[in-house]
Amino acid sequence: MIDPESxxxxxxxxxxxxxxxxxxxxxxxxxxxxxFVLLADGxxxxxxxxxxxxxxxxxxxxxxxxxxxxxxxxxxxxxxxxIRHALLSFSREQPELLMEGE
Numbered sequence: 191m192i193d194p195e196s197x198x199x200x201x202x203x204x205x206x207x208x209x210x211x212x213x214x215x216x217x218x219x220x221x222x223x224x225x226f227v228l229l230a231d232g233x234x235x236x237x238x239x240x241x242x243x244x245x246x247x248x249x250x251x252x253x254x255x256x257x258x259x260x261x262x263x264x265x266x267x268x269x270x271x272x273i274r275h276a277l278l279s280f281s282r283e284q285p286e287l288l289m290e291g292e
Contacts, residue, residue, distance in 0.1 A: 196250060196252070197224070198218050198221060198227050198245055198250055199218065199221070199254060199259075200218055200219065200220070200221065200258070200259050200262050200263070201217060201218065201219075201254045201255045201256065201257075201258040201259030201262065201276075202217070202218045202250060202251065202253070202254045202255075203215060203216075203217060203251045203253045203254070203255065203276070203277065203280050204216055204217070204218060204227075204229065204248040204249060204250055204251065205248065205249040205251070206229070206243065206247065206248055207247050207248060207249055208244075208247035209243070209247065211231075211234070211235070211241070214231060214234075215231065215277045215280065215281065216229035216230060216231045216235065216241070216243075216248075216277070217229065217230060217231070217232075217255060217258055217273050217276055217277065219237060219240055219258070219262060219268060219273070220240060222242065224245075225244060225245060225246075226242055226243065226244060226245065227242075227243055227245055227248075228240035228241065228242060228243075229241045229243050229248075230270070230273055231273065231274070231277060232270035232271065232272075232273030232274035232277065233270070233274060236270050237267065237268055237269070237270055237273065251280070251284075253280055253284065255272075255276035255279075255280070257272055257275075257276060258272055258273060258276050
């Protein structure tokens with residue numbers, strides 16, 4: 191279910207391991223290069239103020255939010271409500287993955 195060897199992709203759900211936001215879920219909304227991504231959670235970290243994060247400081251889940259990915263590909267943006275909805279759906283549907291990631 192968790193594949194640490196995979197490359198990050200837009201819309202992928204991650205668990206932050208390091209830093210002030212450690213333990214929080216976020217969605218990848220941008221890829222800077224092979225080492226850094228942009229994360230948002232729709233609440234504290236909104237789309238317009240995304241966090242630049244080292245990929246090695248996150249746990250990448252195999253779950254990708256198609257709604258978030260499609261919105262970013264089509265318009266270049268995603269609403270914070272869609273990000274929150276994707277994270278809430280993931281945490282409800284996959285609670286066992288959250289326990290493994292910690």
